[in-house]
Amino acid sequence: MKIILKSIFLFVITATFLTSCAPSDKKNNKGAISGNAAEKVYVAPGELDSHYAFISGGFSGQLSVYGLPSGRLFRVIPVFSQDAEKGYGYSEETKPMLNTSHGFVPWGDSHHPDISQTNGSVDGRWVFINENNTPRIARISLETFETEEIIEIPNSAGNHSSSFVTENSEYVVAGTRFSVPFPQRDMPISEMKGNFSGALSFLKIDQETGHMNIDFQIKMPGFSYDLSHPGRGKSHGWFFFSTYNTEEANTLMEVNASQNDKDFIAAINWKKIEEYVANGGGKMQPANYAHNTWNDDTHTATSVMKKQVLVVEPKDVPGAIYFLPTAKSPHGCDVDPTGEYIIGNGKLAASMTVHSFSKMIKAIDDKAFDGDAYGIPILKFDAINYGMLNQPGLGPLHTEFDTRGNAYTTFFISSEVVKWNVEDLKVLDRHPVYYSVGHLMIPGGNSRTPDDKYLVAMNKITKDRYLPTGPEVTQSAQLFDISGEKLDLLLDFPTIGEPHYAAGIAAEKIMPKSKKIYRLDENKHAYGVQSEAETRVVRKGKEVHIYMTMIRSHFSPDNIEGVKVGDKVFFHVTNLEQDYDVPHGISMIGANTSELLVMPGRTATFTWEPKEVGVWPFYCTDFCSALHQEMQGYVRVSPRNSKAPISYTLDGDIPGEEEE
């Protein structure tokens, strides 16, 4: 009896130990972190990170700039959404950047940043990012960290399959997520099948200015185009786009778009089509889309509506477009650094599809076709497939690579990152992420020369990983060290919006050329001035133009009279500073807009329409100097019928007039 009791006691103890051990073990999953993780991400005060990470701001519409390995946020670059902090989309100069064929749109849904390349390596000139809702692509300068250009994509809806660049930045692409009537027209939704189209757009990049121009649009069958990546090395000249909804369903897509066992990766020989259109191929069709460009001399954006686009029908360029059957609804469509392997991340499939570029070329030569879809040849699966990675996890989404022949894939449903060898098709390691990971990023991961050090996984859901902040917890990124054999989780850090995708690059490729000031003597702004002596206030009917300057620590002029109720007052404000990191801000009580944040040597404009008589103040909004709090001024507003002329002074004198 005693013995029995003893064993029961032991059993209970053991059971308790085991069960209590399990959760604590799980807790320690944070502790799958090796002992020196803190050391690996610690960037001591005053030291600098080794890499830049440009992480999509998702539904914030912006692009965020982080340092790796610290995970510190440096800047949010406004791209598709207004940013009151920087006056972007509020100042008169930047408003045209957000113009579209639908008028001024203050918000966007940014998705996939991609850095420009030279010879298959990220070069740090520009970063491109696409907007999903109002189809657009933006180009951001990596000297000024500002959005320099936004172009709208016509005949598209949901610009998701974008904005990836070819290995010499010849093209940046866009692919429509929604197929739509092309061109748009009034028709029954139920007649979608066979009547909608999907535009794949190729935008040529000017190598000097970076300016984008839609070279051609391919009018593809009405599938959904999800993601894309360029060929590289041996497959340079091709572009691969994943598709889903080859069923062409128009309702309850979560069921109806998942009927086919295989969807396609569309392989596009863009060099062939480039040659075809250069020789007069394709048809110019009417369109209406905005092309907005920023001018760094005038510090002003211009929006031009473009009225036509060159459209290419696949049937007119035989040998340029093929479909590669790929397991169920592939999301990511990723090409390894050698350019040989094309990986379909079939998010509903049990296995991942690895196609071979060499086999694809042979299959094309051998005409190994399995019928066609709307005239586009479907290559035989067995003729192009290198192999399958069986049962690697649940819900594969996106794959990037190192230089050692390994691939790293995110699995949304099983919340993990899996490392596997591409040639051997063998899983080498797996690591949980917290939770529901979308994309991942290895600096240079979409290039011939990835950086083997870090991997950033971007999670959609975080639940218990951060202090709660109401019903939504911050979305997050997780940093891994991939230099060893095992995935080594180092750090969690929060992100802005939804971190859809990211691009990374070594700091030394950007740091030396980062802009420090705008030279005042190169300022060609229409309302810019070179000195306080040129500051003035000019009335033009109901418009009052203030040519104002800012320098530590005053405005010139800072006392203005003669403004009347009902006037529209333009503050054209030039920052006279020529010193790094000394912007000034300005705001005016009652102005129905944001502040301005003006960089050294720049001019920017906001408007104010005074509605009440009185004496109204303005002040510097960015702590600029020891006398920042004194940097302020007044505008006197008189009744509409006042005869008071415009007058303006600084310290009792008219600026520019020598006092005696």
Place this chain on the structure above:
Amino acid sequence: MKTNQLLWIFVLIFAFSSCKEEVKENANVTTIVKDHKGQAAVELTEGEQPNALQVAASIPDFSTLVVAVKAAEVQDALVNAGPLTVFAPVNTAFDKLPEGTVASLLKPESKKTLAFILTNHVAPANYPLKQLKKEAKKGRKLYMASGKYLTVTYKDGKASVGGTEILKSVKVSNGWIHVIGDVLVPSDK
């Protein structure tokens, strides 16, 4: 114009020689390590205007002043966002002081006194020459970083501060330097 260009060359040489940066790599992490020396160590880049300390350090006639600034360890204040106006005595101004004064001030135990004297040459405000003339006309005194006030006068086309004439004025990124021929010794300590 020529002096301006010369000044630039000096400034650039100064900036480059003070620049130290290395890429440190160990088994764990690569970070870019900077030599930390306070804001005075921040380099100047091409096209950017030099600050008060960078300009002073580039002109041989301010060598005593610069030595004094470093001895008093007030160099970070001269590169600060300011704005500031520096009345900068040339080397001969220090020679006018009683013999042994400079040597004694440069001793570590005199650091506080030296700093007090130096801050009596800096106004925490933006005073171009034009503004100084106006101060003189309106009878406004200059409040100095030492806590003392200095009187500005304007006579026969010449501005003087604390009784010494302004010989030349240079715009710097964080304010102005006015060159003077005397040390502005504060009335008391």
